[in-house]
Amino acid sequence: MKIGIIGLGLIGGSLGFDLRNCGHIIYGVSRKESTCQRAIEREVVDHASININSLSTVDLIFICTPITLISSTLKQLTSNLRPEVIITDVGSVKTAIVKECEPLWSNFVGGHPMAGTAEQGIEAAQKNLFKAAPYVITPTENTPKNSIKILEQLAQSLGSKVYTCSPEIHDQAVAWISHLPVMVSASLIAACVGEKEKTVLNLAQQLASSGFKDTSRVGGGNPELGLMMAQYNKTGLLHSLQGYRQQLDEVIEYINREEWDSLEQLLMMTQKKRPPFIGGQKNS
Incomplete structure (x- = not known):
């Protein structure tokens, strides 16, 4: 051919x-x-x-x-x-x-x-x-x-x-596993550099290791790609961002109310549910 x-x-x-x-x-x-x-x-x-x-x-x-x-x-x-x-x-x-x-x-x-x-x-x-x-x-x-x-x-x-x-199913799926992580990662970096206390910010930069490196990688990538994701997949990205914001609000409430059992249950669930997203065995 x-x-x-x-x-x-x-x-x-x-x-x-x-x-x-x-x-x-x-x-x-x-x-x-x-x-x-x-x-x-x-x-x-x-x-x-x-x-x-x-x-x-x-x-x-x-x-x-x-x-x-x-x-x-x-x-x-x-x-x-x-x-x-x-x-x-x-x-x-x-x-x-x-x-x-x-x-x-x-x-x-x-x-x-x-x-x-x-x-x-x-x-x-x-x-x-x-x-x-x-x-x-x-x-x-x-x-x-x-x-x-x-x-x-x-x-x-x-x-x-x-x-x-279908194109629509594709876009919502990649919004969750590709486009949302870029925005979350970028927001993490922006939140960190927003720290007003310079001594804390400088120390955080010195202490940052593999955990921060992994979670900030995609947010520190090509800005043009992130912008195109938002412009061309607005509906899918907004849906996933709103879902993520709701989940963050729940975590904030667990910590604010000291509902440690609820937070532990969430962390146990996320530990169990992560493998299917990274090639591991699927869980029900």
Whole structure:
């Protein structure tokens, strides 16, 4: 199969590595000529160009741009492709993207490979990035069944665990386990630096160790990604934030009223319920 990849960063480049290794011919597109050249040198793609029209002969296209550019990139593509070409994306939010893109291209299939690192750019691309990682496909009732099947097969060839659900279910699920943690983590950092007593703040910074490092990691990441999560998944994120605020209020009340038994029961419950979220055995 001839496969086009627009955006040769971490995700696009890593897709190129693995799909090319599966025997597909990869055509890459990047805004920078230097990125195109480097992608060829690293054998991420077979062909690379800054011209989006170079994808006119491919069978399937992955749009691996930032969320804000996905629909505009699709608009540039549509006049130069055969109607049977499958187009998919890798955005971390699906409802808004699918709503914008489906009317532009009837053979559009929303997708979200949930893998990555903190690194960016073509040099961050790596082999087997998607192995054993979730790959969520988010069709609607209008999505061609055969196109869904082809994307599922490609994702499976990467070694991914494929899940299929509606865009709305996807967005609420990732709001809980991805977008909410970013906002909670950022709020933790903001609350700490809001400490008025400088001596306390300085000592806290000196004492911070693995616990703070783990819980603050995602809140100290790329601000642009956090902003896009809020803008493009507003409904899902607000729902999860409100649920989290309610839970925090309960904890505050337990401590304020010295209801230690209730607090202990909560902590025992959370200890038991954590494993299913991190790959452990599910509990009822």
